[in-house]
Amino acid sequence: AAAASVAAKVRATAPGPATGVGAVTVPAAAATWLLVAAVLHATVFVGGRSPWRQAADLALDADTNGRGIVVGARCGSASLTYYLRPNHWLDREVDPHPGIRVEHLAHDATAALGALFAAAAGRRVFVILRRDELESLQRDPGAEALLRGECQLLRVLPCPREHGDGTLYVFGSRRDG
Numbered sequence: 001a002a003a004a005s006v007a008a009k010v011r012a013t014a015p016g017p018a019t020g021v022g023a024v025t026v027p028a029a030a031a032t033w034l035l036v037a038a039v040l041h042a043t044v045f046v047g048g049r050s051p052w053r054q055a056a057d058l059a060l061d062a063d064t065n066g067r068g069i070v071v072g073a074r075c076g077s078a079s080l081t082y083y084l085r086p087n088h089w090l091d092r093e094v095d096p097h098p099g100i101r102v103e104h105l106a107h108d109a110t111a112a113l114g115a116l117f118a119a120a121a122g123r124r125v126f127v128i129l130r131r132d133e134l135e136s137l138q139r140d141p142g143a144e145a146l147l148r149g150e151c152q153l154l155r156v157l158p159c160p161r162e163h164g165d166g167t168l169y170v171f172g173s174r175r176d177g
Contacts, residue, residue: 068099
């Protein structure tokens with residue numbers, strides 16, 4: 001709408017008759033820009049969301065012993081709960097996913113990771129972090145040592161964005177339970 005308004009004002013003030021090329025240039029440029037942005041948003045930028053479903057699937061697939069999993073995350077804990085424990089809220093009396101726990105990691109990374117590993121109770125532990133969260137954790141020497149000592153990097157799920165980075169780092173415990 002803004003491009004059409006500008007084009008109309010330019011045509012009204014420009015001397016001489018309006019040509020077909022000049023009348024089509026601004027709308028064609030706007031349409032091209034919108035098409036490119038839509039394709040990038042749907043393909044390369046994956047809708048602007050980090051690949052939480054892929055991370056959840058990795059954790060589920062790695063539970064080879066069937067004892068269950070414990071997943072720790074910061075901003076992605078709600079998304080991971082949705083993918084790992086679907087419909088968990090329907091029946092408060094019966095837990096439909098007793099072997100799967102999703103824990104929100106507090107900002108005190110050393111204490112949060114320590115509690116996460118202590119709560120594993122024989123289950124495999126996964127820590128899923130975005131790049132900025134991993135960098136924040138690495139600034140805490142105790143938390144980084146705990147993460148590197150207990151876990152190994154299983155997969156990096158790249159997620160470029162137009163602004164920022166939604167890449168996920170999936171860590172899994174070195175041993176089952």
